[in-house]
Amino acid sequence: MTSGRRGEPEGVVDLRRLDLAPGAGARVDVPVALDGITLGGQPYAPEPPVVDARLDVGSSGSGLGLRLRFTTALVGPCQRCLAPSSVAIEVDARDFQAAGRGDADDPDEDLDCEYLAGPMRMELDVTAWARDAVAEALPMAILCREECAGLCARCGADLNAGQCDCTDDEVDPRWAALGELRERLGGAGDDAS
Ligand SMILES: [Zn+2]
Ligand SMILES: [Zn+2]
Structure with missing residues (x-):
């Protein structure tokens, strides 16, 4: 299973292509271009800038369970001494899409995955999810070393x-x-x- 197929936006996975029967699951590796982040006026760049994010999709009677995992690093100045620094970012994010919501007008925070759009809410914007997940996985401080x-x-x-x-x-x-x-x-x- 590949993503970024011609004619499909990069980093978006059409879950219909997985053709999941209830109780079945699928795993897809999705190349995702990550964004740089500005913290305290300083730029931090993802390294590598493109990661292979592992997407697990599990189908059940109640809906789709989604899990996104990848590791990256942010490279930029130490927030204490400004020396070049790098912190590992480990992302393990989960989301859920309730079944039977394909033609619901208003997204529901509890029932709908905010990264799903398109016909039948089956197009997953893995890139948007990954970028948000990096922001959520940020450490308290980016330091050259703990005792800087x-x-x-x-x-x-x-x-x-x-x-x-x-x-x-x-x-x-x-x-x-x-x-x-x-x-x-x-x-x-x-x-x-
Ligand atoms: Zn002094
Ligand atoms: Zn430092």
Whole structure:
């Protein structure tokens, strides 16, 4: 079973093609182009940008059970020290489409899968689902490493490289961005000490 067939939008699977009898299941690998994400004004790019998402569809009397799984990584600056970082993203998402909803006018949050559209609600937008699932699977913070010491809020020094000369150890994370900006501006001119 393949997807992205000529004439069919990429990343969309027509579930009718699976031709599932009640009680049967099918597995399809769907190539999905992932989106970059902006967090705190910084860009994070998916790596690889295209993943083979594994779609499992199970048919029962009550409807279709849907499961989407893939792994990717987001690559971008550490949110503390701005060093290049990469975090693994593991997606294992489930959804459900109740039977007999093909001609229902209004989608129902409990009965309908929001990524299904088209005739009889049988065209699954795997790409949209995958992109949302990545956003939901994001870690609390994207860091170069768990114990990243970050930048000094005063002088902008990379504290992973050692303590700076600042004595104030009370660091407000909100000032970290300012410290970073100041470092960049300072770096453009001469290196004031
Ligand atoms: Zn870091
Ligand atoms: Zn400092």
